[in-house]
Amino acid sequence: MEHIEVKIEEEQQSERIDKVVTSIESDWSRSQVQNWVKDGMVTVNGKTVKTNYKCSAGDIISITIPEPTILDVEAEEMNLDIVFEDSDVLVVNKPRGMVVHPAPGNYSGTLVNGLMAHCKDLSGINGVLRPGIVHRIDKDTTGLLMVAKNDMAHESLVSQLKAKTTTRKYKAIVHGVMPHDKGTIDAPIGRDKSDRQKMTVTDENSRDAVTHFNVLEKFNDFTFVECQLETGRTHQIRVHLKYIGFPLAGDPKYGPKKTLDINGQALHAGLLGFEHPRTKEYMEFEVPLPKDMEQLLDNLRRKLG
DSSP states (O other), X not given: OEEEEEEOOGGGTTOBHHHHHHTTOTTOOHHHHHHHHHTTOXXXXXXXXXXXXXXXXXXXXXXXXXXXXXOSSOOOOOOOEEEEEOSSEEEEEEOTTOOSSOBTTBOSSSHHHHHHHHOSOOOOTTOXXXXXXXXXXXXXXXXXXXXXXXXXXXXXXXHHHHTTOSEEEEEEEEESOOSSSEEEEEOOEXXXXXXXXXXXXXXXXXXXXXXXXXXXXXXSSEEEEEEEESSOXXXXXXXXXXXXXXXXXXXXXXSOSSOOSOSSOOEEEEEEEEEOTTTOOEEEEEOOOOHHHHHHHHHHHHHHO
């Protein structure tokens, strides 16, 4: 373990201990430092303190930096579609059928396994099974994900998601012909009491959820839409579109059994925008539809003709 000692200067008088320690190293996050203080890894004049301790000039801060957690998840070489990467952030285009992170009973073949082989530096805020993962998309949803390579980046990206300043646009093929060209679905989502593996629109134990949609093309029995997330609840787009009567094509959980021939829901996270954690520059990335969704659209267009 590494040990650091810092003396508090006059200009740091009355600042909180967690703020002072976080400012020492740019890759240390506030939440990470607060955990160190709680665990007694940070002392003032040889004594443990609380995270809200106000520093005095002349205080000697001693910091014991814990060894990084050894991950139980094994790195696996994969041909990942990396759209962007620097020392803080990575943006990846996830294929259909790939789970984002390991879970009990499913420790291999996930995006995290591939990321660990691609780069050794991933943020540790989410623990052993989900290093670097800031947000998720479902196994059979394709498209863009942002990944944090250190805790500073992780904290920044999570705060942007909470503040609703990121841009996340999805394209989807749904059952039915939508009568409106655009709209907003504002309906709270919670766990389905009759099926714990499903989410549903409910007022009980729910969280606010808002999805904006814009119709791109209409077909005989289907509609091609773009959805923009304002919030990011589990299965949000799938639940919201079912709620208004236009479930996703190919969705085994929320859609009809008789559907288009696609292996999983026709949903693609095609556009992702966020502020870079270090440079503060707004960055936006876009990837085309996967081939199977393009093929479905071509088939639907031919039937119209």
